[in-house]
Amino acid sequence: MSQAKRRLNLNVGINPTGYLPASWKYRTGSRHDIADPQHYFRLARLAHRGVFDAVFVSDMPLLRLGEDSRPSQIIDPLILATAITSQVPDIGFVATVSSTFNSPFNLARRAQSVDIMSGGRLAINIVSNFVPDVAANFGKEPLPPREIRYPRANEFLDVAKKLWASWDPRREGEVPEDQFWDPSSAHTIDHEGEYFYVKGPLNVPRGPQGYPVIAQAGASEGGIDLAARHGEMLYANVLSREAGHALGRKVRDRAVSFGRDPSGIRIVPGLVAIIGETREEALRKHDLFSGAGSEEALLARFVKTHGIDPSGFNPDAVLEAEHFVPDQNRIQAVGFTQGLVDLLTHERLTAREVVRRSEGNHRLVLGTAEEVADQIIDLWADGSVDGYTLQPPRAPDDIEEFVDKVIPILQDRGVYPRAYEEGSTLRDRYALPYPD
Amino acid sequence: MSQAKRRLNLNVGINPTGYLPASWKYRTGSRHDIADPQHYFRLARLAHRGVFDAVFVSDMPLLRLGEDSRPSQIIDPLILATAITSQVPDIGFVATVSSTFNSPFNLARRAQSVDIMSGGRLAINIVSNFVPDVAANFGKEPLPPREIRYPRANEFLDVAKKLWASWDPRREGEVPEDQFWDPSSAHTIDHEGEYFYVKGPLNVPRGPQGYPVIAQAGASEGGIDLAARHGEMLYANVLSREAGHALGRKVRDRAVSFGRDPSGIRIVPGLVAIIGETREEALRKHDLFSGAGSEEALLARFVKTHGIDPSGFNPDAVLEAEHFVPDQNRIQAVGFTQGLVDLLTHERLTAREVVRRSEGNHRLVLGTAEEVADQIIDLWADGSVDGYTLQPPRAPDDIEEFVDKVIPILQDRGVYPRAYEEGSTLRDRYALPYPD
Numbered sequence: 001m002s003q004a005k006r007r008l009n010l011n012v013g014i015n016p017t018g019y020l021p022a023s024w025k026y027r028t029g030s031r032h033d034i035a036d037p038q039h040y041f042r043l044a045r046l047a048h049r050g051v052f053d054a055v056f057v058s059d060m061p062l063l064r065l066g067e068d069s070r071p072s073q074i075i076d077p078l079i080l081a082t083a084i085t086s087q088v089p090d091i092g093f094v095a096t097v098s099s100t101f102n103s104p105f106n107l108a109r110r111a112q113s114v115d116i117m118s119g120g121r122l123a124i125n126i127v128s129n130f131v132p133d134v135a136a137n138f139g140k141e142p143l144p145p146r147e148i149r150y151p152r153a154n155e156f157l158d159v160a161k162k163l164w165a166s167w168d169p170r171r172e173g174e175v176p177e178d179q180f181w182d183p184s185s186a187h188t189i190d191h192e193g194e195y196f197y198v199k200g201p202l203n204v205p206r207g208p209q210g211y212p213v214i215a216q217a218g219a220s221e222g223g224i225d226l227a228a229r230h231g232e233m234l235y236a237n238v239l240s241r242e243a244g245h246a247l248g249r250k251v252r253d254r255a256v257s258f259g260r261d262p263s264g265i266r267i268v269p270g271l272v273a274i275i276g277e278t279r280e281e282a283l284r285k286h287d288l289f290s291g292a293g294s295e296e297a298l299l300a301r302f303v304k305t306h307g308i309d310p311s312g313f314n315p316d317a318v319l320e321a322e323h324f325v326p327d328q329n330r331i332q333a334v335g336f337t338q339g340l341v342d343l344l345t346h347e348r349l350t351a352r353e354v355v356r357r358s359e360g361n362h363r364l365v366l367g368t369a370e371e372v373a374d375q376i377i378d379l380w381a382d383g384s385v386d387g388y389t390l391q392p393p394r395a396p397d398d399i400e401e402f403v404d405k406v407i408p409i410l411q412d413r414g415v416y417p418r419a420y421e422e423g424s425t426l427r428d429r430y431a432l433p434y435p436d
Numbered sequence: 437m438s439q440a441k442r443r444l445n446l447n448v449g450i451n452p453t454g455y456l457p458a459s460w461k462y463r464t465g466s467r468h469d470i471a472d473p474q475h476y477f478r479l480a481r482l483a484h485r486g487v488f489d490a491v492f493v494s495d496m497p498l499l500r501l502g503e504d505s506r507p508s509q510i511i512d513p514l515i516l517a518t519a520i521t522s523q524v525p526d527i528g529f530v531a532t533v534s535s536t537f538n539s540p541f542n543l544a545r546r547a548q549s550v551d552i553m554s555g556g557r558l559a560i561n562i563v564s565n566f567v568p569d570v571a572a573n574f575g576k577e578p579l580p581p582r583e584i585r586y587p588r589a590n591e592f593l594d595v596a597k598k599l600w601a602s603w604d605p606r607r608e609g610e611v612p613e614d615q616f617w618d619p620s621s622a623h624t625i626d627h628e629g630e631y632f633y634v635k636g637p638l639n640v641p642r643g644p645q646g647y648p649v650i651a652q653a654g655a656s657e658g659g660i661d662l663a664a665r666h667g668e669m670l671y672a673n674v675l676s677r678e679a680g681h682a683l684g685r686k687v688r689d690r691a692v693s694f695g696r697d698p699s700g701i702r703i704v705p706g707l708v709a710i711i712g713e714t715r716e717e718a719l720r721k722h723d724l725f726s727g728a729g730s731e732e733a734l735l736a737r738f739v740k741t742h743g744i745d746p747s748g749f750n751p752d753a754v755l756e757a758e759h760f761v762p763d764q765n766r767i768q769a770v771g772f773t774q775g776l777v778d779l780l781t782h783e784r785l786t787a788r789e790v791v792r793r794s795e796g797n798h799r800l801v802l803g804t805a806e807e808v809a810d811q812i813i814d815l816w817a818d819g820s821v822d823g824y825t826l827q828p829p830r831a832p833d834d835i836e837e838f839v840d841k842v843i844p845i846l847q848d849r850g851v852y853p854r855a856y857e858e859g860s861t862l863r864d865r866y867a868l869p870y871p872d
Contacts (some may be wrong), residue, residue: 017616024616032605033618035641037553060837061541063603063639065619074640076542076549082515083553105497105573106512106537113512117473117519117851137541169468176440181452181467183501199572204510369776433454434814 005082008415009268009378009387009430011054011094011224012399014043015072019272019360019391022291024070027394034074037083043396044088050403051417053429054092054123055084056235056389061101061129062134078110078172085118092426094215094233094389100149101138104159105198112204123233125215126226128153150222152195157214157230157339159196161260162189164211165436166201209427210435219247219338229255231265232432235389237339238269239363242346244384264433270362273372281355282366284346289393290359298355315351319344337361353387362391369405375416376406386430440663442660444816444851445704445823447530448835450479451508455796455827458727460506463830470510473519479832480524486839487853489865490528490559491520492825497537498570504529514546521554527795528862529554530669532561532640536585537574540595541634547648548600548640556644556861559669561651562662564589586658588631593650593666595632598625600647601872602637645863646871655683655774664690667701668868671825673775674705675799678782680820700869706798707824709808711837718802719792725829726795734791751787755780773797798827805841812842813851822866 004049004363006043016034017024033039049391059073075083077095081323085093095114097107115122128149129135135143144152168185175182216223216231227234228251238244244267252262274289276282283295292298299315302308306324319342326337339361343349349357358364379385392398410416422428452470453460460467469475483491493516495509511519513531521529522579531550533543551558554648564585565571571579580588603622611618625636652659652667660718663670664687674680680703688698712718712726719731735751742760757780762773776796779785785793794800801811815821828834846852 031611035552035605037555061545061639063637065623065624065637067615067619068620070616071639074549076546076640077554079518079546079549079553082518083522086519101539101542103537103574109497110512110515113510113515116471116511117515119473132615133635136633138539138634140633169471175467179503180506183503183505186499186501188501197572197576198574199569201501201508203497204512330666398481 004118005431006379007412007417009053009266010416011092011268011387011389012047012050012052012402013389013391014040014047014055014395014399015057015059015140016040016043016074017070017072018289018398019362019396020289020291023136023289023394026289027397029396034071039077040080041087042398044084044091046396046399046403048088048091050399050407051420052091052390053387054094054121054426056094056125058125059096059098060129060131060134061098061128061137062348064130064133078114081114081122082117085114085121090420090424092121092123092429093118094125094213096125096127098129099126099153099156100144101134102139103157104196105163105200105202107156108160108163108202109143109204111160112202112207115207115209115212116204120211120427123213123215123426125217125233125235126153126157126230135170141301142294146222147221149200150218150220150226153226154229155193155195157226158193159189159191159198161211161435162191163198163200163202163232164206167204168206169208209425213430213432224254227251227265229258229260233430234265234267234269236267236269237358237361237363238267238379238385239339239343239358240346241379241382241384243339243342244269244379246342247385248384261433266430267384267388267433268387268389270391271363271375271376272359272364272365272391272393273398273402273406274364274393275369275372275398275405276366277368277417279367279371282368285393286356286359286364286366295352295355299351302351302355313351314323318348318350319354321345339363359393360391362389369409373406373409373413376410377413380415441867443853444813444846445489445702446486446852447492447528447704447823447825448483448486448488448838449494449561449580449825449827450476450483450491450831451478451493452476453506453508454725454830454834456725456727456829457506457799458745459725459830462725465832470507476511476520477523478718479835480520482832482835482839484524484527486758486835486843487856488527490530490862492561493532494561495532495534495563496565496567496570497534497573500569506694515548517550517558518553521550521557526856526860527650528557528559528865530559530561530649532563534564534565535589535592536565536580540592541599541636541638543592544596544599544638545640546595548638548643551645551648552640553645554635556863558645559649559651559862561653561669561671562589562593562666568639582656582658586654586662589662589824590665591629591631593662594629595625595627595634596615596628597647597666597871599636599638600642601633601773603640604642604872606642628680645861649862649866649868660687660690663687663701663781665694665696669866670701670703670705672705673794673797673799674703674815674821675775675779675794676782677815677818677820679775679778680705680815682778684820695870699714702822702866702868703820704823704825705821706796706827707812708795708798708800708829709812709834709838709842710800710802710829711805711808711834711841712802713804715803715807718804720741720797721829722800722802731788731791738787738791749787754784754786755790757781761846766856775799778818795829796827799824805845809842809845809849812846813849816851
């Protein structure tokens with residue numbers, strides 16, 4: 001990709017109430033809109049107004065019933081992707097899908113179907129699921145451990161890619177008059193691996209993108225490995241310039257070691273932007289939307305989350321990275337804490353500073369629209385990241401505010417388009433190569 | 437349902453080239469439209485112009501590679517349902533889905549998602565898959581035998597219905613100000629059966645129809661059983677008045693024996709209508725679209741299909757039903773031959789007559805638009821059937837012809853609506869009860 005053409009890529013999350021735990025208390029709308037199609041279309045149209053490359057939904061096939069629970073992953077992501085790309089032009093869709101609780105044939109077929117129906121606007125964010133409760137919706141077996149889930153996810157994508165390439169009408173030769181098609185344009189894949197046996201071919205032909213863009217978020221060793229083998233749009237937590245550089249280097253080096261061209265990798269980490277007329281107003285919004293209520297409460301949450309002994313805790317003392325190193329063997333997602341470790345490895349920060357640098361484990365940028373735009377451009381300009389996946393604190397309010405206040409600044413700075421102007425697929429928007 | 441309100445229900449199949457094997461040679465369009473979204477939208481808009489209650493797609497997760505194969509089940513049905521109901525108002529969608537190769541949680545979630553996004557326009561046609569080759573796309577195990585597939589399908593729908601009822605916002609009580617919702621409006625289902633273990637609840641709330649309409653086609657004993665327990669829209673082969681009566685009686689009686697109210701069952705069998713300026717022209721079209729080429733070739737196909745000794749075969753001799761009784765234990769769909777047996781049980785017919793009464797195992801009606809309309813109204817008028825699921829010989833041509841020529845006659849006869857005038861859901865169109 002030539003430097004002249006490089007521009008900031010932005011996705012935006014549209015889980016229905018927004019990303020921050022208390023956002024629902026301060027947002028426009030009611031809880032009933034979480035299952036209202038019109039609400040999702042509104043969010044996607046707002047994103048379209050902001051010329052976002054794609055909307056994004058996280059997902060988990062689970063409904064928690066605690067009193068402080070908040071259902072936010074409702075409509076099946078690939079169904080939502082189809083509805084939104086049918087109703088809203090141009091915009092892409094990043095759909096989170098599980099490699100643990102789907103069969104590769106069915107998922108490859110559905111994803112390719114959405115890519116065809118949307119004209120090539122789909123990315124699938126492959127997750128292997130880390131919440132044990134999910135497993136109980138799919139049988140008696142507990143969640144497989146990470147050392148199985150990641151190899152299984154790798155093989156899942158190997159199979160999916162074979163299926164996506166198994167019927168390519170471009171291979172069609174001369175078709176005799178009494179035949180409908182040339183069956184030699186398709187072939188069985190006869191995959192027989194450790195986890196899957198799939199004969200193929202897929203009964204959906206090659207789609208507009210070859211296959212959907214592969215997004216990937218995990219930052220554990222297994223996650224990095226999956227990203228290096230298959231990831232094209234990386235959504236891992238990156239809280240600082242150095243962490244962005246380090247992640248990019250690590251994934252690209254490993255991709256090379258697998259014989260993969262690393263130029264097809266984009267890093268678009270999660271980002272929570274909170275905009276105020278002043279930085280103080282943004283801080284106050286953060287206190288509220290996070291559910292903490294005050295900076296002291298944010299600090300108390302930090303102490304609790306990380307199992308720090310509160311007696312003698314000094315919020316203004318510099319933190320040591322090694323206190324936060326995650327256990328690679330635990331079943332929970334390790335990527336969440338890894339971002340903090342990376343941050344503290346490269347910067348000397350106090351807890352009071354750290355609680356304003358990250359929210360929901362994503363990079364947090366706070367301040368006026370100008371300050372937010374500056375911080376977004378900062379890490380992009382030197383290539384630490386290729387863009388961001390915004391997680392709006394409140395939906396729809398903070399999508400609207402970002403579109404109205406920050407997007408114009410990014411456009412005026414010449415780093416972000418004023419209209420959809422590249423090709424029509426998500427690969428075109430991200431300048432990602434087409435397979436094969 | 438009061439007699440005054442009763443009206444003919446019609447669905448129409450939109451598999452992309454049409455139902456008859458040689459239809460692609462005589463239709464408008466090219467083979468490339470089988471993966472062209474615009475083609476599907478055109479077919480659905482034609483159906484909408486004809487005020488059809490729903491479009492229908494059959495499905496099989498398999499691509500055959502033989503030289504006389506014809507890929508016709510491409511886009512995943514629930515993805516297609518979402519795209520079409522997003523683009524085309526009013527019309528319902530009957531999506532064929534497999535109970536053998538899906539998990540109940542995922543399928544219940546996707547179906548409810550489509551029903552929500554479409555405003556209550558989904559029916560799912562549950563099939564247990566009878567083609568052994570399909571299994572090889574999902575693992576090493578062969579296709580389970582019918583005695584497992586049908587009990588599994590029954591339990592699959594039991595689980596799905598529990599999940600669809602597991603989160604009902606109408607149960608929500610007073611919600612305290614510091615809570616997002618009332619978690620007691622949802623409950624786990626803790627299903628533990630012979631084939632499935634599913635904790636629940638579903639993370640999609642009750643949809644506009646309570647749950648999607650359940651369509652069902654099988655006519656084996658297992659299929660009748662499934663229809664009686666769960667079926668609302670029955671698509672079994674009905675080739676004659678007596679067969680329609682018999683099927684209705686059998687399913688409704690068995691429904692009663694299961695403690696189910698039989699008034700929620702509609703019989704809308706498959707129907708192939710071939711229209712000509714004269715009956716002779718319609719016969720000629722049948723010869724061509726079926727791929728046989730002539731009546732003699734149709735008879736030869738009949739002889740071959742049913743394993744009849746061609747020496748001494750007299751196409752003008754009356755056939756005996758018992759020669760065609762299907763083996764209930766074979767793995768293939770028995771419903772296909774059952775229709776013929778039922779026909780011959782009630783009518784004295786020669787092979788020459790029989791080949792003009794059924795095509796692709798569905799009822800065949802041939803003649804002028806008036807004659808076709810007469811035959812459609814005939815079995816509907818006395819309640820043998822509630823309507824039909826048209827399988828157009830060619831798509832789009834025979835959908836268009838039916839809409840332009842037959843629909844106006846049905847409207848003029850007062851048995852079919854001139855516009856979408858009942859409520860907005862598929863249950864409303866079919867006067868089907870809402871669950872719970």
